[in-house]
Amino acid sequence: MKIDLKMPIIGFMHSPYREKFGIPRQPNLVQVESYIEMQAPYNDVLAFQGIEAFSHLWLIWQFHDNKNQTDAHPTVQKQQNPCFRAQVRPPRLGGNQKIGVFATRSMYRPAPIGLSVVQFKQVKKVGKSLRVYVTGADLLHGTPILDIKPYIQYSDAVPDAQSGYAQDEPIRKTVLWMDTAEAQKNQLLGSGVLQPQIVQELEQVLSLDPRPAYQDDAERIYTMNFADFDVSFRVDQHAVHILKIVLIAVD
Amino acid sequence: MKIDLKMPIIGFMHSPYREKFGIPRQPNLVQVESYIEMQAPYNDVLAFQGIEAFSHLWLIWQFHDNKNQTDAHPTVQKQQNPCFRAQVRPPRLGGNQKIGVFATRSMYRPAPIGLSVVQFKQVKKVGKSLRVYVTGADLLHGTPILDIKPYIQYSDAVPDAQSGYAQDEPIRKTVLWMDTAEAQKNQLLGSGVLQPQIVQELEQVLSLDPRPAYQDDAERIYTMNFADFDVSFRVDQHAVHILKIVLIAVD
Known part of the structure; x- marks a missing residue:
C-alpha cells in the first residue's frame, strides 16, 4: 500500500x-x-x-x-x-x-x-x-x-463552529513607540526607506504580543526581523514598547 | 531549487x-x-x-x-x-x-x-x-x-466572502421513490440489509442532482453505486425519480 x-x-x-x-x-x-x-x-x-x-x-x-x-x-x-x-x-x-x-x-x-x-x-x-x-x-x-x-x-464558512481553546481571537495590546524608536522611525520614513504600510503592519504584529507564551518578563528585550528591519521591544501588562528600529544591511 | x-x-x-x-x-x-x-x-x-x-x-x-x-x-x-x-x-x-x-x-x-x-x-x-x-x-x-x-x-469562517460563481448552495430537488423502488427499499429495510441512515443519505445525495451539468435528458436512466447498493434514477425539471435499488453482491 x-x-x-x-x-x-x-x-x-x-x-x-x-x-x-x-x-x-x-x-x-x-x-x-x-x-x-x-x-x-x-x-x-x-x-x-x-x-x-x-x-x-x-x-x-x-x-x-x-x-x-x-x-x-x-x-x-x-x-x-x-x-x-x-x-x-x-x-x-x-x-x-x-x-x-x-x-x-x-x-x-x-x-x-x-x-x-x-x-x-x-x-x-x-x-x-x-x-x-x-x-x-x-x-x-x-x-x-x-x-x-x-x-x-x-x-x-461554518457560522457556529466550536473551536475549543482557540474560540476567540487573541487579545491585542497597545503599541507604543519610545522616544529613540520614534525618532528612528521618522528618519527612516523621511528617507523613504521605510514605508508607512510596513509601520502599520509591524504595529499589528506587535499588538498580538509575539513573545513565547511561557515568558512573561516585562524587562526582557526582544528583537524581531520584520521586512528589512530589526525591531527591538519589550512587553508589559499594558503595552508593547518599541525601543529601536534599524535597517538591516541588505546584501 | x-x-x-x-x-x-x-x-x-x-x-x-x-x-x-x-x-x-x-x-x-x-x-x-x-x-x-x-x-x-x-x-x-x-x-x-x-x-x-x-x-x-x-x-x-x-x-x-x-x-x-x-x-x-x-x-x-x-x-x-x-x-x-x-x-x-x-x-x-x-x-x-x-x-x-x-x-x-x-x-x-x-x-x-x-x-x-x-x-x-x-x-x-x-x-x-x-x-x-x-x-x-x-x-x-x-x-x-x-x-x-x-x-x-x-x-x-469569513462571514462576508464573495465566492464568484459558487456563491450560493446548489438548488435541491424533490426525491420520489417510484413503486418498484419503494417496494425494494422496504424489503431491504425489513431484512436489515439497508439502514434507514443510508436511505436518508442517499436521498440527500440525489436531491443535489448528480447528473453532469451538460446533460438534461429527463428520460435518461442513471445508475449510481452508493454504499452497498446500486440505485437507478432519472431526473426531470421537478424531481428525482428513484426507479430501482438493489444490493450489490459483496465479494
Missing part, C-alpha cells in the same frame, strides 16, 4: 515575515501584504482567469522551516520510523499543556501542511514572473506553496 | 461514496457519515486528545482517482513536463466554460490536494484500528488522507 505521495511546489511566498518569531498564530489577524511568486509552468495568467470573482483564497503550503525536524522533506523511511510525536504543546495553552497533534495546527505534524485563508488582491505580471498578491497571510518569507483554491462561502 | 516534496498518508477514508458520480461538489451538502481509518504510527489515540473540543475539522486529502492523469502519484519529471493544464471547465458553469484552475476546486490541479470541512463525531478504537468518525465529507471511499486539522472559527 502506498504510504506517501509527491507534491509539486507551485510557488514561493514573499512576505515581510523573515523569521518565525512574530508571525501571528493564525492568518488574517494582521493585514500584512505579501505575494506568491509562481514557478514555471504554473506562472500562467490563464490559470487564474476568473479568480477575481473571489474575495478570499486558501493557501496550502509547506511548513518548511522546522528546526526540530532533521529533514524538512521527510522521506518514506522517516515516516515509518517512530519519530512521529503524537502530542504537542500549543502556545495558546501556555506552552506547557500537551494535546494531540491533530487537535492543533502545530507545524510538527506528519504531513507538514499549513492552511491559511487570505484576502485576494490581484494577479500581476512583473516581467516574466507572475505574482499573486494577498493580504493577511501568516507565512514566512520563502514558504513553498502547494496549492491555491478559492474560498467558497457556503461550504467553508 | 526544490520543486516537490513528499507527504505521508496518515489514513484512508471509508465512505458510502463508491464512485465519483454522485459525490456532492462541496462538503457538508449531505450529512453522510464516514470514518478515517488511521494508518500506523498515526493510529495513536493520544494524537487526538483535545479534539472533542472542536465541532468541525479540516480534512486535507489526495485526489487519487483522476482517470485523466496517467499517474495519480505525479513524479518530478511529470511536473517539469508541460502536461499542466491551466484551465478547466467547472460543472457549476455548465461544463463548457473554461476558467483558471486556481479559480476552481477542480481535481485536475498541480498538487492533487483536496480540502473539506466536516463535522467531527468521535474517535473510536476498534480492535487495533483507530477510526475518526465525521459527517458531511465529500470523499470517495479509499481516499488517502494527508492531514486533519481543527476548524478555527475566528480565522477560518
